[in-house]
Amino acid sequence: MNQEPSPASFDQEREHTRTGMSKASLKRDFLDNLFYIQGRFREVATPHDLYMAAAYTTRDRLLARWVKSAQDFKTTHARTVCYLSAEFLLGPHLANNLVNLGIAETSTEAAEELDLDLNAIIEEEEEPGLGNGGLGRLAACFMDSLSTLQIPSIGYGIRYEFGIFDQMIENGWQVEKSDTWLRNGNPWEIPRPKIRFPVMYGGHTEQYRDHDGRPRTRWVPDLVIDGVAYDTPILGYGVGNVNLLRLWKAEASESFDFQAFNVGDYYGAVHAKIEAETISKVLYPNDEPEAGKELRLKQQFFFVSCSVQDMIRLQFNTVGPLETLADKFVAQLNDTHPALAVAELMRLLMDEHDMEWDQAWDITHRVFCYTNHTLLPEALETWSVSLFERLLPRHLEIVYAINQRFLDQVRVRFLGDEDRVRRMSLIAEDGERRVRMAHLAVVGSRAVNGVAELHSELVKTTLFRDFHELWPDRFHNVTNGVTPRRFMVVANPRLTRLITETCGSDAWIRDLDRLRELEAHATDPGLHERWHEVKIAAKRDLSAWLKHRTGVLLDPEAMFDVQAKRIHEYKRQHLNVLHIVRCYQRIKQNPNHDMVPRAFVFGGKAAPGYFMAKLIIKLINAIAEVVNKDPQVNGFIRVVFMPDFNVKNGQRLYPAANLSEQISLAGKEASGTGNMKFSMNGALTIGTLDGANVEIREEVGAENFFLFGMSAEEVNRRQHQGYRPWELYRGDPELRSDIDLINSGLFSHGDTQLFRPLTDQLVNQDPFMVLADYRAYLTCHDHVAEVYRDHHRWTRMSILNVARMGKFSSDRAIREYAERIWQVEPHPVGGG
Known part of the structure; x- marks a missing residue:
């Protein structure tokens, strides 16, 4: 692998x-x-x-x-x-790189001697807007673990100029503001x-x-743009x-058309540049309108074409013949x-390297x-x-050819089962004919995986049942995992120090199973007291930040009950709202009601x-407005919506949570990773048997997990029997x-219609069975x-949650x- 910077030696003084x-x-x-x-x-x-x-000094x-890594990987x-x-939600680089280099403390001391505040400098960093949520955050965790485990790797994606929007809350509503994360430059x-590689369309x-x-095929496109590489180094923890x-940026092959300019077509002179750059301009457009769908498909082809061409280039530069491409590279498709x-x-x-179909398919499939x-x-x-x-005529021919060969295989294996053939086809024929990208991915890959035990089982028994029966x-x-470097060491330095002192070393940072050493201290009153102090300090920090951003002051002594994830009906934020x-x-109804004070975040x-x-966000903020101003209530409960939740703000939130809300309808969440981040920081989980919750509960112990609700099997059975939410509404006076x-x-200031779309859907359809689990x-x-x-019981449960989270390190997942799946070995590089 040629990772570009390759001067043969360094001057000793340099x-x-x-x-x-x-x-x-x-x-x-x-x-x-x-x-x-x-x-x-x-x-000045x-x-x-x-x-x-500071960033350049670290870089x-x-x-x-x-x-050194690039030279080593190339020569060997x-x-x-x-x-x-398509996403890499990296989070800010500076603090993470200081930790991975092992110079965080030294840098803090150096800054103090220069009369600088390193934390204030770290706060200045703009978060790279390269992902929407869990999928992109997982990719970033995996890149960290690949380097830490010393596995040679390249992450390929798109260098979006405008990332996921910055979220503002105005009058309780979400308002989107452009995320111009590159406006001040990116030192990393x-x-x-x-x-650069040509990418063709049409x-x-x-x-x-x-x-x-x-016989051969030639693609004659009507648009060609260039994909230009932008490289970011990803360092492992404590290794060389x-x-x-x-990441790929789209550029016009020729930025300015002088012929158009000379005849007075000033717009046409720069049109190609504008059209080309649109492709890497914005992260995931709203793909409802046709133009949005087209742009999204262009984006996906753009980055895979550049990436595959780059893999072939590297193959020629290192190993040589394309016949051994699958021995040099294994490529993981992160979703469809x-x-x-x-x-x-x-x-x-x-088409470009003159292979016959069978040989090309054998390489591709491997x-x-x-x-x-x-x-x-x-x-x-x-x-x-x-x-x-219209956009990819040659690729449609190839998809048809893949499908024909594949369906012939299905017909032989399942004689006479044409309904199965229809279900498994790469082309959906019911209604408008459509290309099924998940089917293309399954057929074209040698391994398919889900991201949690429950999810993977449902993938085999429901989503891809026919394919599982064939292969x-x-x-x-x-099962997914998250990196403890960012979500414990960077996000929660107080807890990191306490764990290291308690366990006697920081070896757990690279081997999260070593957290089990905490179990021996789980009943130690001294540890309980320090554990509580660490949590209270994090809650004070979050409370101060939220007061500054929202005007809402939370009592650090209250239970911080937190639900932070994409707002979606299946994640059931509205179930949480009904509890509030x-x-x-x-x-x-009873001012003397004895209630544990809670801050709902x-x-x-x-x-x-x-x-x-968006209506759910409005409802949360509308309830907050009433509750937080009511003196009869606000001593017991307060509600706040944290604006612009992202990696950087998540690092403030995870250490402060007492209770983690993981309440999606069973069978809907693939895995979740927020559930892991909260638990690693000592929050207890209230959750359903969904996604990785199942395995978290198995690891931490059922007695240390607050379980409620239907299982995936019960959900399925109840839906098939005919779910009638209005009967629950009529039959439960409190609901x-x-x-x-x-x-x-x-x-809603007297507006009885504002939230009707939400409440009417709950009562009449309730597709995610909120009322059933209420x-x-x-x-x-x-x-x-x-x-x-019971302070000691809760603290003991919190300690045991942290102690038993080793399974959920992304290091374990990558291993x-x-x-x-990959059959790759670690390749250590000296200098760590």
């Missing part, structure tokens, strides 16, 4: 001045970078100047390791994992203008015969290995967004593996055949076009009272309150991928 880890070296190099890169001296430097100087120390022909993902990336195909008389995140890579590699091997992330049928990507044909050995489970309304009514973004999700209170206008949820919350009153 080595010393730019890579030294001592406090003196850090101070000197910081001031040098402030002067020579930012052009500032200390007295802005906070942004200070951040940039200098990454680059030496990056060069190291087998390499290519992780193809290195442009590679010479690494046009037509032509049949011809090559010089040997063999640095892997590569390569990169599934076009299957057809694109086939096209390149056949290169790719596919991770499924959703059980929701509406979330499985399909593209209309007409759009696909049972192709399906696997790899019930608490409110109980206090109003919500965070999450709704998709811009998702009306019901009816809670919904009626929302409809009364109390929370009573069990309330009963479970009463139990939560009872346990919280399982490497051994069971």
Whole structure:
């Protein structure tokens, strides 16, 4: 693998001045970078100047390791994992890189000696807007673990100029603001203008015969743009290995059309540049309108075409013949967004490198593996055949050819079962003909995995049942994980220090199973007291930040009851809301009601076009407005919506939570990773048997998990029997009272219609069975309150939750991928 920076050696003085880890070296190099890169001296430097100087000082120390890693991987022909993902929600780099370099404490001391506040400098960093949520955050965790486990890898994605929107709350409603994360520059990336590939769209195909008389196909496009590489080094924790995140930016092949300009067509002169750059301009447009669908398909093909072409380039530069491509590279498709890579590699091997179908298919099938992330049928990507044909005519031919060969195989295996053939086809024929991207990914990959035990089982028995019956050995489970470096060490340094002191070393940071050593201290009163102090300190920090951002002051002594994730009906934030309304009514009806004080904290973004999700945000804020101003109530409960939930704000939230709400309808959440982050930081979980909740409960112990609600089997059975939510509404006086209170206008300044779309759907359809789990949820919350009153019991449960979270490190997940799916070995690079 050629990871580009490759000077043969370093001048000794340069080595010393730019890579030294001592406090003196850090101070000197910081001031040098402030002067020579930012052009500032200390007295006039802005906070942004200070951040940039700190970032370049840190990056200098990454680059030496990056060069060494790239040279080593190239000369040894190291087998390499290519992780193809439309999103990489990295989070801020500076603090994480200081931790992984092992110089966080030294840097803090160096900053203090320069009369600087390192935490304030870290706060200046803009979060890279390269992902929407869990899928992109998982990809970022996996990149961290791949480097930490010393597995050579390249992450491939898109360098979005405008990331996921910044969320503002105005009059209780979500308002989207452009995320201009690149406006002040990105010190962590290195442009590679010479690494660029043509990406073609539209046009037509032509049949011809090559010089040997063999039939061939030529694609004649009507639009060609360039994909240009931007590289970011990804350092492992405590090792010399640095892997590569390569993101692609779209550029016009020729930025300015002089012929158009000369005839007075000023718009046409720059039109190609504008059209090209649109492709990497914005993260995931709203794909409801046809133009949005087209742009999204263009984006997906853009980054997989660049990535596959880059893999072939690297193959030629290192190993040599394309016949051994699958020995050099294994490529993981992170959901269906990169599934076009299957057809694109086939096209390149056949059309550009003259391979016959069987050989090209053998290589392609051995290169790719596919991770499924959703059980929701509406979330499985399909593209209309007409759009696909217009944008990618050659790829539609290849998909048809793959499908023909595949369905012939199905017909032989399942004689006479044409209904099965119809279900398994890569082309959906019911209604508008559509290309099923998940089917393309399954057929084109040698391994398919789900992301939690329950999810993987449902993938086999429901979503891809026909495929599992055909190829049972192709399906696997790899439960998701998150990196403890960011979500414990960076996010919660107080807890990190306490765990390290208690366990006697920091070995747990690389081997999370070592947290089990905490179990021996779980009943220690001294640890209980310090554990409580750490949690209270985090709650004070969050409370101060929320007061500044929202004006709502939370009592750090109250239970922080937190639900932070994308706003979606299946995640059931509205079930949480109904519990808050019930608490409110109980206090109003009985002022002497003995209640554990609670701070209900919500965070999450709704998709811009998702009306019901945005209405849920409005309802949360509307209830907060009433509750927080009511003196009869606000001493017991307060409600706050954390604006602009992202990685950076998540790092404030996870350490402060007492209770983690993981209440999606069983069978709907693939895994979840927020559930892991909260538990790693000592929050207890109230949750359903959904996604990774099942395994979290198994690991921490049923007695340390607040379980409620139906199982996936019970949900399925009840839906088949005919679910009638209005009967629950009529039959439960408290539930009816809670919904009626929302409809009364109390929370909407007398407007009795504002929340009707939400409440009417609950009563009449309730697709995610909120009302069915309502009573069990309330009963479970009463139990939560009872346990919280017992300070020592709660603290012991919190300690045991942390102690038993080893399974949910992304290091374990990557180790399982490497051994069971990728067949790759660690490749240590010196210098760690």
